Amino acid sequence: MSSPSGPYKLVTVNTAPDRAKRLIGRVVEDVKDMYTIIHAGNAASIDEVKSVVEEHQPNVLFTASMWTPEEAQQIIAIAKGVVGEDLKTFSLPQGLQVNKGPDAVVDYIKENLPSLLG
Known part of the structure; x- marks a missing residue:
């Protein structure tokens, strides 16, 4: 069995930092055999993205499902800058948390990690 790839340092952009931490914590635990992911920080607003990413x-970088596609693009542009x-970067579909709940968010991230992290 090969060791997990990483470590990957993750920043989330979510207006509910505690929820982001909980959900990412679940993902990290579920995929720890494949990936080492460190949730380094969270920006709770678009205005915070630059400073959190610099730090x-x-x-x-994950953008949460409360952002519109346009906002997610803006956040990603700031971070890549x-x-x-x-x-x-990975953007959750707008409304996923609201419409399907936290389990769907965790599952969606886990489904997409292999293509994201290679």
């Missing part, structure tokens, strides 16, 4: 220098084009 933590992540190689992965700080750490460069190598940043891996």
Whole structure:
């Protein structure tokens, strides 16, 4: 059995930091055999993205499902402006948490991690 790939330093952009921490905590635990993911920080607003990304220098950034596609693009552009084009980004579909709940968010992230992290 091979060791997990990573570590990947993750920053989330979520207006509910505690929820982000809980959900990412579940994902990290569920995929720890395949990936080592460190949830380094969370930006609770678009205005916080630059400073949080500068502070933590992540190689992965997730935008939560409360953002519109346009806002998610803006967040990603800000983050890539700080750490460069190598940043891996993942945007949850708008409304996923509201419409399907936290389990759907965790499952969606886990389904998409292999293509994101290679």
